[in-house]
Every structure is written in C-alpha cells, then in structure tokens.
Amino acid sequence: MSKQLTLEIAQKYLQVDTGDLESILRGDLATFTSIDDDAAQALAKHEGEFQFLYLKGLTSLSEAAAQALAKHEGWLCLDGLTSLSEAAAQALAKHEDAPGTVDALGIGLGSLILAGKIKRKVNRYRTRQLKRTDVF
Secondary structure (H helix, E strand, C coil): CCCEECHHHHHHHHHHCCCCHHHHHHCCCCCCCEECHHHHHHHHCCCCCCCEEECCCCCCCCHHHHHHHHCCCCEEECCCCCCCCHHHHHHHCCCCCCCCCECCCCCECCCEECCHHHHHHHHHHHHHHHHHHCCC
16 A cells, blocks of 8 residues: 655654654654655755654655655665666765765765665666766
8 A cells, every 4th residue: 555755744744853863763754655756855855963864665766756865965765665767766876975974985885775676776877977977
C-alpha cells in the first residue's frame, strides 16, 4: 500500500522536528513510500543538529524530487529505493557529502545512503562528475 508524503505532512514535520537524534530514530518520515515534488523541496531545506533525512521507505523518486533532495546539505537516507530513472540518478549524483564526511584525501564517506543497484546507478554518475571536475 502506497503512503504519500505530501507538502502538508512535510511542513508539519519541519515545524515540530528539532533535528535531534531521537526524532530521526523514530523514523517519522521512514514510513512513506512516495513523495510529492513540493514536499521534497521543503524537506531539502531541513536543518537541525544532525541534518539527517531518513526517507528509507521511499521506493521511487521523480526527477524533480531527486533534484530537490540532492540539494539537502546533510545526510540523506534513501536506501529503500527500488527504481530510479536515469535522470533522477543523475540528479542524486549531485548530492554533496555532508560536512565532516570527507576525509583528508577528499574522499566522500557517503552521506548519501543508497542500496544495491540504485547505489551503483547513482555512483556511475558521481564518478563521471569527478572525472570532469578533477584538475591535477
């Protein structure tokens, strides 16, 4: 059964969420299987001590939702995704690692949490972006 994360729900979450570890672990957003594009835009601006969006229940993302979430400046858990278009994968590949998740060599430690074939799909585009931007 599909459970839609709407803008109204996202706004309520952002009003009461303090970004603390307890609210993250409660998984208030983890039960939703799909997300409206405007809800993704609102959540991408989420701030808090942990700046962690735990959206583990989402099974797919539109290109617009992926573009919005890629702008989130923190941890982004989407490891429930089972399908993702090429355009959405390209958009998610632009997600930058959260502060403190890059080691001394500049290697990202993975603040974008994905699983299996979806992770491989997004990483193909991340690798291409690195090759284009690296200057030695």
